[in-house]
Amino acid sequence: MNEGITVKDLSVGYEEPILSGLSFHMAEEEFWVVVGPNGAGKTTLIKTILGIIPPLSGEIFIHGKRCTNWCDERKFLSYVPQMENYASNFPSNVFEVVLSGLFPRLKRFQKITDKEVKTVERWLKFLDLWEVREKKFNDLSGGQQRKVLIARALVGSPHYIFLDEPTTGVDLKNSRKIIKLLNSLHKEKKFGICMITHELSSVWHYIDKVILLGYEGKFFIGKKEEILNEELLSQIYQVEVKIAQTEGGPIFLVWDKHN
Ligand SMILES: Nc1ncnc2c1ncn2[C@@H]1O[C@H](COP(=O)(O)OP(=O)(O)O)[C@@H](O)[C@H]1O
Numbered sequence: 001m002n003e004g005i006t007v008k009d010l011s012v013g014y015e016e017p018i019l020s021g022l023s024f025h026m027a028e029e030e031f032w033v034v035v036g037p038n039g040a041g042k043t044t045l046i047k048t049i050l051g052i053i054p055p056l057s058g059e060i061f062i063h064g065k066r067c068t069n070w071c072d073e074r075k076f077l078s079y080v081p082q083m084e085n086y087a088s089n090f091p092s093n094v095f096e097v098v099l100s101g102l103f104p105r106l107k108r109f110q111k112i113t114d115k116e117v118k119t120v121e122r123w124l125k126f127l128d129l130w131e132v133r134e135k136k137f138n139d140l141s142g143g144q145q146r147k148v149l150i151a152r153a154l155v156g157s158p159h160y161i162f163l164d165e166p167t168t169g170v171d172l173k174n175s176r177k178i179i180k181l182l183n184s185l186h187k188e189k190k191f192g193i194c195m196i197t198h199e200l201s202s203v204w205h206y207i208d209k210v211i212l213l214g215y216e217g218k219f220f221i222g223k224k225e226e227i228l229n230e231e232l233l234s235q236i237y238q239v240e241v242k243i244a245q246t247e248g249g250p251i252f253l254v255w256d257k258h259n
């Protein structure tokens, strides 16, 4: 039994803190979402946990090892960046993009082995990308590009996958497919998932815990029922949020009274 990811009194930002005093424990195999308005610090927070941005203060432990700066345990965390931030203007094909997920793990000049190629092939098949493996990444639809980036995050055998808005800009049907895929990676393959999303209705069933970030460094962390309620969401988003209970689960609405 590993010990998950523990964050203690973390402060994140760039010179000036955006969020301070964050403490939480992400157990292995949980499904977390990070939600909140634009500019609240969602991306900054997950990049700090991933070690891409240094924390301003506080501590991060991965499987019990102190990882505030660098540590070997970081290899258990993988990242699916927001699409706009992924430099895709180079002519790689799908296979090569997925294979590039192994590079951070290879030692300098280390050759890629058959075993690693097999891993790439296995994920391409699992994610239904086998048929397009030789196509140029740039020629794929937005939905398929997200799946390629998910495959790229998976080939390094992580324990946790952090995703930054993986369905933003994807149409409804393909967005649904991506969310179902994340659920099957969580339920069947036992990955810990932490995703930034605005699609609360679609992910509701799958969520264990929520980090809700607001303006001016406000945050709330807890179980979905405690955090994703009308009162707190309306307060954080500074707009009236209503939750309609339906057979398929709650639907989150921005409510305008027309009078
Ligand atoms: N590289 C950076 N340098 C300085 N400030 C940044 C940088 N990236 C983002 N910010 C600022 O940090 C704040 C939080 O940004 P971000 O984490 O991207 O928010 P979110 O993902 O919730 O939209 C914003 O005010 C943004 O302008």
Ligand SMILES: [Mg+2]
Pocket: 042, 043, 044, 082, 164
């Ligand atoms: Mg962001």
